[in-house]
Amino acid sequence: MRESIIRTLALNAALGYSPTRVQLLLGLDVKDSSIPVDHKIVLSVLDELKQQNLVVEFHGRLALFDYQDQIEAGRLNELFFPRKLRRARWTAGYLSKLPWVRAVSLCNTTALGQARDGGDLDFLVIVKAGTIWRSRFFSALPFALLNARPAVFDKSNAKKDPVCLSFFVTDENLNLWDFSLPEDDPYLRHWFLSLMPLKDDGVMCHFWDQNHVLRQRHPLAKPWIALSGHDYSAGGKLKYSLQNSWLEGFLKRLQWKRFPKVIREMANQDTRVVINDRVLKFHVQDQREKFRQDYRLICQKYGVDP
CATH class of the missing domain: 3.30.460.10 (Beta Polymerase, domain 2)
Known part of the structure; x- marks a missing residue:
């Protein structure tokens, strides 16, 4: 799940977009469709990535650490x-x-x-x-x-x-x-x-x-x-x-x-x-x-x- 979360956030970072938790789940890219996915496990791994400072979350949006500026830029565009x-x-x-x-x-x-x-x-x-x-x-x-x-x-x-x-x-x-x-x-x-x-x-x-x-x-x-x-x-x-x-x-x-x-x-x-x-x-x-x-x-x- 770690790679899937990072891969999904990387795709959003390339777009200049910071998804919500729900959007992360709906767009989660597991690459191997044979792997069973449980949303509770995904969110648990997400919290671990936040603790490791690989992922940040504020204003209800998620981003890879090096792309956290996209969260504020997206908030401005929401207007x-x-x-x-x-x-x-x-x-x-x-x-x-x-x-x-x-x-x-x-x-x-x-x-x-x-x-x-x-x-x-x-x-x-x-x-x-x-x-x-x-x-x-x-x-x-x-x-x-x-x-x-x-x-x-x-x-x-x-x-x-x-x-x-x-x-x-x-x-x-x-x-x-x-x-x-x-x-x-x-x-x-x-x-x-x-x-x-x-x-x-x-x-x-x-x-x-x-x-x-x-x-x-x-x-x-x-x-x-x-x-x-x-x-x-x-x-x-x-x-x-x-x-x-x-x-x-x-x-x-x-x-x-x-x-x-x-x-x-x-x-x-x-x-x-x-x-x-x-x-x-x-x-x-x-x-x-x-x-x-x-x-x-x-x-x-x-x-x-x-």
């Missing part, structure tokens, strides 16, 4: 979370009214409650098969018109809490393992476990089951609970007035032409930018490899295998 969550819930409310959208989840540091003041609101959107292009078009349209999307290059005029709709998957393509880095992808594992579903019609249960490989190193992980279900009232969903297949093809061609050159060049070269009829993933500035290197260095520093 922005209520504002960001209100904005995120409003966004998810709009997206969930599109007839093709099945689930909307908040991602990354905002889902953890510690995003920077100027940080984006990143979303994962699950849509019905055969509708990904129309789903993205009508999802992004109002935010594009309001100039409320992230400024990739010039952030001088960027609005607060821009809405980043950079990851869409269809309900026939819920397994994310194909997008994982070779060998291991600690960031993707952590990203998956830390999702915050804001709207869900029930598909997130299948999403959890389909990604058992991503969570096999985390035996104490629990399925998410959405903050809100979909609105199935008479006026809850926009009517299916735009179902024709010609519309899907037309919006596919239109959006492809409007993609920035860098996205078209990077498309389907690796797992950073993936563009097809089942997945739209636009992570141009993908930092997973750097994160993995940082994580491995921290593990090495504390004498544990990543």
Whole structure:
């Protein structure tokens, strides 16, 4: 358990995040899934690590000793979370009214409650098969018109809490393992476990089951609970007035032409930018490899295998 705790805190340190005890347990990385895990034993070993000054705990947060400054930095960022969550819930409310959208989840540091003041609101959107292009078009349209999307290059005029709709998957393509880095992808594992579903019609249960490989190193992980279900009232969903297949093809061609050159060049070269009829993933500035290197260095520093 000692290595598992240090390994988990090393992953969080690489992210610049300090978890609570509950988050430590839910994200505990035992590496060998055959090892039985008891949360009481984990907490007992954690207390021993604190006595050895390898781990510190204050304000209800945990960190490796050399990364304890991240606790205070995270507390400062928590001040922005209520504002960001209100904005995120409003966004998810709009997206969930599109007839093709099945689930909307908040991602990354905002889902953890510690995003920077100027940080984006990143979303994962699950849509019905055969509708990904129309789903993205009508999802992004109002935010594009309001100039409320992230400024990739010039952030001088960027609005607060821009809405980043950079990851869409269809309900026939819920397994994310194909997008994982070779060998291991600690960031993707952590990203998956830390999702915050804001709207869900029930598909997130299948999403959890389909990604058992991503969570096999985390035996104490629990399925998410959405903050809100979909609105199935008479006026809850926009009517299916735009179902024709010609519309899907037309919006596919239109959006492809409007993609920035860098996205078209990077498309389907690796797992950073993936563009097809089942997945739209636009992570141009993908930092997973750097994160993995940082994580491995921290593990090495504390004498544990990543």
